[in-house]
Amino acid sequence: MGHALDYDDFGGFGHPTVAIFPALLALGESIGATGRDLMEAYIVGCEVGLAVDYATHYHSQQMHRGFHSTAILGRLAAAAACAKLLKLDQQQTSMALGMAGSMASGVIHNFGTMTKPLHAGMTCRDGVMAAQLAQRGFTAGEQILEHPVGFTATVIGDEHTDLEEAAGNLGKPFRVQDALVIKKYPSCGGNHAMLDSIFGLMREHEFTHRDVANAEVVQSFASTVMLYEEPESDLKGKFSAKYNMAAALVDGVVDIDTFTDEKIAEQDMQDMMERVGMRVQSKWEIGGGTVSKGVPIRITLNDGRVFEHETPRGEILGSQVNPWGMDNITGKFRENAGRVLAGERIEDAVRQWQDVTGVDDVSAAIRSTLVK
Template sequence: MGKTEERIARWIVETSLETIPPDAVRVVEEAIFDQIGVTLAGAAQPVGKIILDYGREAGGTPEASVIGGGYKTSPALAALINGTCGHALDYDDVGGWGHPTTVLLPTTLAIGEKIGASGRDIIEAYIIGFEVGYALNRSSRYNQMVRGFHSTAVFGGMAAAAAASKLLRLNPQQTMMALGIVASMGAGIVQNFGTMVKPLHAGLAARNGVMAAQLAQKGMVASSQFLESRAGWAHAYFGEDAYDTEAMVRGLGNPFHVQELIAYKKYPCCYGNHSMLDGLLSILKEHNIRYEDIAGVDVEQSYLSVVMLYDRPATGLEGKFSVRYNTALAIREGAPRIEHFTDEKVKDPALQEAMEKVHIHVRPKWAPTTGGLREPTAVTVRLKDGRTFSKAVPWEQIVATQQNPWGEEGLRGKFMFNASLSLPKERVAQAAQVWRHIGQVGDIRTALDLVRGDGR
């Protein structure tokens, strides 16, 4: 039996909400609220409609709600669908190891509805899953742009299995088996960013976590050395000498990190754009700059930046991963919105013209300023009258991080708009009231009744 694996499993079993800081509970309650809105908006998108139709045709024992779908199905299938819809717009939060809430919330809701869990049970399991995923990530030198596997999928499956095991009250041996089972489930490739398959990565991670915990509960046995073995999960994904198994457990819950790391999104596009967008939009507002005044915009990017995948996007989804397109949007139309990321919009002649004003400057691998992907994105606006204005917003100061909060008005406004894409107006208000304080809900099924919708 692997010592690392056993220690992680015991931590999952022995940790309770009573030992978790109140700030962590507060932040996760916010994250859940935000994610429900994003999922309802995602259910109305093309990929959302595809995965909703898939679920209807597949059937399944009606034990878990499909948010915005108007039906129930099996817990594993509900997790797949809700996770995919939750990531459909790339409008869900980030932090720790990728996009945590679009994996952990579908996982915990699917299991939670089946067993009648409370809101506090959901929050507890979410936090435990998040911390396990973060411990695995921080103990490695994993970089998705180097290894090629989406970090949300790599760490999300393990985090989801931990959360599902906690909700099912598995014992340490069963929990270890759940983690061992999910270790054999695959991860999504980065090349599928900018397609409908990227959201599927989150859905698959959530489904895998549910399946693994349920199989372990029924007695399925996996290797107990899935982390320490050179033929195990860590070595396969991280590579030779790129991880530390002792570090995986050294800081678990000591301290908790979720309350520092979750960041919400103001814009429905890849988070790699957000430092640039905050800086650029601030310059335009502060100096009252119009599009007609601009001669050009210079944007710095790391050679590893995910938002350089599509220099000239051909689809709306590709546009979410194009720093050139998002820069053009900002100078031409202001802050990016959901309607800006359609196949028709990226072909708009006005935006095509605006993209010609954008100049990308790539920081090479060997440049002294290339220390990682989370460096501030420097942006410079050059005006036709010769003036220039520059700004570089640090990642921790992007609006809607824990260090620079968006505020209640921002979070609520985002929820109300997103939820309205799948729910009638009166139901949106009811859902907002309940989901904003989900920790007060005694049975999660009553809250899910408000957001299942009618599949319109």
């Protein structure tokens, strides 16, 4: 459920929070954990997942093989987080990670379907199961990362990775503080730099989709997530750069209501998509050092004016270098929660969870904000 709208955070090994925090909520509720317990375990999980990602360059170099990093590295992260929450010892934690290494799965072909968010659900489930089984004495391989036929060599496909530095530098510094991006738009993170550019140009030059003769978005040849040029369903629309650009131009906003079958079928939207072109950067261009830092866009108006912009991926609104601000993040929460909770209970939820480290009993906090 946390991943179904593709509105959770992203960065590092895909979608770290949704691969970890729901598992901790479930486990924390069952053992009466505090909010501080959850945060400490969450950070441990993130750091483990990010360390393996950085050591193996998985997300940046290996996703072209078709594995979903949230589900692959997320298994290790979730297991590590749950092991921390259960206060497992070194041997038990090693066993939990060993089990998680055999559970890792999830392919990008399922993006744009209900199975993509199922990846996150299964990741959380497996993290809880691995930690609980380890607590009960279940065994697994003790060298899941470094063994010649372990996780790194077999699943990631890199048997030569040196993990010593990654292990030795856990928390020195903490990677999580620089890795995560808070999503402003409920679609694949690959769209966000492009959307920031479009909305910036629309504000600056005051044009609408009726003024646009044509638009172009540039994609890398290595892109594995923008699977749909002509999406016909809401979930596929989240993984279509063409549809995201058209929706931004037509509606001037991209939000939850953007991604419905009815919205995609609207005539204005279909007409705009016909005016949106995609250019794929060749391997030669990228190999020659001209790889884009973001997702370049080019918009040509009916009067002949041409606007171009490229927002670097590291400067997306919601990133650490370009923060969205707590007021906006809280506003996003209120808007989303308002679809299922009454106003008074939304504010109760804000008070309970805005500073999770102040929650004394996770189970009580969860009960206070359940949909009734």
